[in-house]
Amino acid sequence: MKRLYISPPVAALILAIILFLLSGFLPNGFGNDINIAIAQATNILRLSVFLGVIAAGQTLVILSGYEGIDLSAGSVVTLTAILTYVLVNGRDEKVFYAFLIALLAGALVGLINGLGITFLKISPFVMTLSMSGVVTGLIIIINHGNVSGKVAPIMTRLIARPLSPNIPIPNAIIIWVIFGILMWLLLERTTFGKHVFAIGVNRVTSRLSGINVNATNLAVYSLAGALAGFGGFLVVGNTGVVFIALGQPFLFPSIAAVAVGGTLLSGGKGSYWGTMAGAIVLTLITSLLTTMQMPESIRRVVLGATLLVMISIYGRQRGFRQ
Amino acid sequence: MRRTSWETLTTKYPALFSIILIVVALLINLSLQPNLFSRDTLNSNLRVFLPSVLLAVGQAFVILGGGIDISVGGIVSIVNTVLAVQVGLNGSVEKMWLYVGISLLIGIICGALNGFFIAVLRLQPIITTYATSFLFGGLALFVLPNPGGGIPQSIANIYRSTTPLGIPLGFYIIAILILLWQYLRSTRYGSYLYSVGGKADAAYETGVPVTWINFSTYVISGLMAALSGIAITMLSGSGNAEIGSPMTLTAITAVVIGGTPLSGGIGGITGPIMGALTLGIIQNIVSFAHVNTWWETFVKATIIVVALAAPGIINLFGRRKS
Numbered sequence: 001m002k003r004l005y006i007s008p009p010v011a012a013l014i015l016a017i018i019l020f021l022l023s024g025f026l027p028n029g030f031g032n033d034i035n036i037a038i039a040q041a042t043n044i045l046r047l048s049v050f051l052g053v054i055a056a057g058q059t060l061v062i063l064s065g066y067e068g069i070d071l072s073a074g075s076v077v078t079l080t081a082i083l084t085y086v087l088v089n090g091r092d093e094k095v096f097y098a099f100l101i102a103l104l105a106g107a108l109v110g111l112i113n114g115l116g117i118t119f120l121k122i123s124p125f126v127m128t129l130s131m132s133g134v135v136t137g138l139i140i141i142i143n144h145g146n147v148s149g150k151v152a153p154i155m156t157r158l159i160a161r162p163l164s165p166n167i168p169i170p171n172a173i174i175i176w177v178i179f180g181i182l183m184w185l186l187l188e189r190t191t192f193g194k195h196v197f198a199i200g201v202n203r204v205t206s207r208l209s210g211i212n213v214n215a216t217n218l219a220v221y222s223l224a225g226a227l228a229g230f231g232g233f234l235v236v237g238n239t240g241v242v243f244i245a246l247g248q249p250f251l252f253p254s255i256a257a258v259a260v261g262g263t264l265l266s267g268g269k270g271s272y273w274g275t276m277a278g279a280i281v282l283t284l285i286t287s288l289l290t291t292m293q294m295p296e297s298i299r300r301v302v303l304g305a306t307l308l309v310m311i312s313i314y315g316r317q318r319g320f321r322q
Numbered sequence: 323m324r325r326t327s328w329e330t331l332t333t334k335y336p337a338l339f340s341i342i343l344i345v346v347a348l349l350i351n352l353s354l355q356p357n358l359f360s361r362d363t364l365n366s367n368l369r370v371f372l373p374s375v376l377l378a379v380g381q382a383f384v385i386l387g388g389g390i391d392i393s394v395g396g397i398v399s400i401v402n403t404v405l406a407v408q409v410g411l412n413g414s415v416e417k418m419w420l421y422v423g424i425s426l427l428i429g430i431i432c433g434a435l436n437g438f439f440i441a442v443l444r445l446q447p448i449i450t451t452y453a454t455s456f457l458f459g460g461l462a463l464f465v466l467p468n469p470g471g472g473i474p475q476s477i478a479n480i481y482r483s484t485t486p487l488g489i490p491l492g493f494y495i496i497a498i499l500i501l502l503w504q505y506l507r508s509t510r511y512g513s514y515l516y517s518v519g520g521k522a523d524a525a526y527e528t529g530v531p532v533t534w535i536n537f538s539t540y541v542i543s544g545l546m547a548a549l550s551g552i553a554i555t556m557l558s559g560s561g562n563a564e565i566g567s568p569m570t571l572t573a574i575t576a577v578v579i580g581g582t583p584l585s586g587g588i589g590g591i592t593g594p595i596m597g598a599l600t601l602g603i604i605q606n607i608v609s610f611a612h613v614n615t616w617w618e619t620f621v622k623a624t625i626i627v628v629a630l631a632a633p634g635i636i637n638l639f640g641r642r643k644s
Contacts, residue, residue, distance in 0.1 A: 134624055
């Protein structure tokens with residue numbers, strides 16, 4: 001018997017489109033005007049970019065397997081957003097410098113995560129969770145309750161505004177598409193990418209086939225940190241303000257986006273395309289609930305229930321009898 | 323090939339490190355707070371630690387069985403809000419006990435829901451309980467949108483200041499838990515639990531009812547979360563839908579600091595209980611050491627990272643020597 005098989009990224013994308021079409025019939029929906037609908041769709045895509053980029057690091061870490069997860073992503077986003085904000089302070093010429101610092105700061109946190117997980121055998125869940133506490137503590141020390149800074153005009157221009165007045169596609173989306181292609185190249189067309197999948201499946205066989213498992217694992221966590229740092233840079237470029245709870249709301253959605261995108265949370269199987277689709281689905285649901293003016297309580301219940309339904313569809317593990 | 327004695331010891335007694343940790347923490351705490359062992363200080367400490375201890379015990383069952391439950395904070399919140407809204411500040415004692423019973427039922431139902439999705443439908447525990455944590459947290463917020471309500475002072479005092487035979491109530495509860503656990507691990511259920519956590523496939527092959535064992539761990543976790551919710555409601559005397567969310571991660575950290583690896587099948591509940599107490603003592607130390615308020619989060623998180631890293635560091639150096 002041949003079963004109809006739809007790959008998870010495609011399924012997530014179809015779900016996003018159905019949800020979006022249905023939303024037109026909901027109260028306070030997007031109406032029947034096609035231009036408004038397109039504008040709304042673009043806006044939701046633009047909002048998905050930030051979650052999507054932050055979830056890229058999460059995808060890598062989860063792909064690398066062995067309970068891999070990065071719970072420090074949220075606080076790294078806050079840290080690098082604040083660093084960018086303070087370092088740039090409204091000056092265009094400082095943007096590139098701040099961008100590098102953001103990536104480095106993220107990579108450093110990721111490296112510490114990786115060292116603890118690889119050499120001290122601390123479980124990724126607890127290691128990254130504790131590092132999240134350390135980073136939050138650091139932010140409080142640097143921050144002292146108030147920060148003075150400003151994003152540079154060029155950042156807003158490059159991230160929040162459209163490419164040109166005639167093409168109403170925000171630059172953030174273009175950045176994301178390029179980023180997505182780079183992630184695909186990294187995962188599918190480089191030795192490093194192959195190694196990530198390999199250590200996600202089985203570390204012993206990977207080591208025996210000559211992969212430097214420890215180095216790959218270290219690189220995965222450092223890269224994940226750097227990508228979260230990049231996410232923080234983008235977020236502050238879009239919002240233009242920073243506060244201490246900026247990054248935390250991205251943390252669990254980033255894991256959920258990976259799961260919805262069909263990447264196995266046990267590692268070794270998945271793709272960044274799936275995560276991108278997952279990020280769109282999650283952002284879409286959140287914005288729908290917001291436009292429908294649901295109270296916070298209903299919003300959480302619906303988000304939880306949707307997530308349950310989606311993972312019930314294709315998140316099931318192999319049964320014992322098989 | 324002789325293994326270093328430390329490694330042998332830690333393999334034999336996984337709780338050894340947590341004993342060392344708690345003794346060191348207690349000594350530091352004692353030097354900062356000389357009246358630590360007086361009856362009133364001991365009682366006021368234990369009643370603050372007890373909700374985390376209860377939560378850590380429930381979490382330990384799930385982790386032993388090879389899963390993880392990040393929805394426990396949500397269950398704590400539901401129980402807290404239900405008690406605060408339904409009993410009220412002027413409620414009668416009978417009403418309180420009725421709702422304590424209902425709370426336990428709520429905990430069991432929430433746990434059964436987790437168990438159904440994870441054990442029966444075979445979804446991945448982290449993402450499933452993450453989804454249900456939204457569900458439970460949303461429900462709690464639905465019951466009590468703004469902090470308020472409460473339970474009568476007189477009932478709260480039963481929890482706060484009962485010291486039978488001059489020993490704080492918390493000691494009795496912890497002793498009962500440990501006795502129950504010692505009995506349970508000698509039963510068939512106990513050995514099934516270890517075998518499922520160790521290698522579920524092998525357990526299934528040898529006729530262990532893996533699904534039911536997995537299911538039961540989530541029900542136990544839900545029940546313990548309800549007890550924890552009752553305890554924290556009696557401690558605080560009021561309701562707040564966000565009360566539980568920071569407690570989940572404390573509970574998981576407690577289990578790991580208590581020497582239980584997240585991979586399952588190893589450990590018990592004594593380690594996690596000590597872990598939860600240690601985390602409480604660390605909080606005490608930080609507040610009594612007059613750490614600058616800005617540095618408090620950082621110092622606490624760093625202590626936890628060091629505590630997590632220490633066994634790994636010792637093992638690393640031990641291996642070099644041999």
